Amino acid sequence: MPDKRNDVITWDEFFMRVAVAAQLRSKDPNTQVGACIADTNHRILSVGYNGTPSALNDDDFPWGVSDDPLLDKHSYVVHAEANAVLNYRGSLKDLNHATIYVTLFPCHECAKILAQVGIGEVVYLSDKYDGTESNQISKRILDSCGISYRGMSLQS
Ligand SMILES: Nc1nc(=O)n([C@H]2C[C@H](O)[C@@H](COP(=O)(O)O)O2)cc1CO
Numbered sequence: 001m002p003d004k005r006n007d008v009i010t011w012d013e014f015f016m017r018v019a020v021a022a023q024l025r026s027k028d029p030n031t032q033v034g035a036c037i038a039d040t041n042h043r044i045l046s047v048g049y050n051g052t053p054s055a056l057n058d059d060d061f062p063w064g065v066s067d068d069p070l071l072d073k074h075s076y077v078v079h080a081e082a083n084a085v086l087n088y089r090g091s092l093k094d095l096n097h098a099t100i101y102v103t104l105f106p107c108h109e110c111a112k113i114l115a116q117v118g119i120g121e122v123v124y125l126s127d128k129y130d131g132t133e134s135n136q137i138s139k140r141i142l143d144s145c146g147i148s149y150r151g152m153s154l155q156s
């Protein structure tokens, strides 16, 4: 009888790799973000990445930034975390206490959404906007709502 494999990837690695796979679908030329929501039984509930609403033709909208909100991509993109919540086909109460794995720390708008659906933990790869206004507000929201967050890195 062969010995079983013991050097398998952890659940954290597994779900974060799913988030990394999701971000490969993003059309954003500057920042691609992926998110994967997993429940406390290690089941994947939903996945999302940053992109325009699916009914909208993303060739007809800007992918650059501009002082004019009409010409700025941020006006049209749904964030990865929001898409992961919106893509979930089950009952929203299942998201209670779930963990979201996200390749970039959530902004304050997504923090509100995650809090409102009862997400219990945020695990992130990058926090490249650490210290910005949105990032500070996000951390304040997560802290006040008792949502824990921690960074992780992937092995190779
Ligand atoms: N946590 C996040 N999830 C996201 O899906 N996004 C999206 C919105 C934009 O499409 C892109 C950020 O573009 P930029 O400002 O770095 O050029 O990433 C941004 C953040 C940052 O908080």
Ligand SMILES: [Zn+2]
Pocket (backbone or CB within 6 Å): 079, 080, 081, 106, 107, 108, 109, 110, 111
């Ligand atoms: Zn966001």
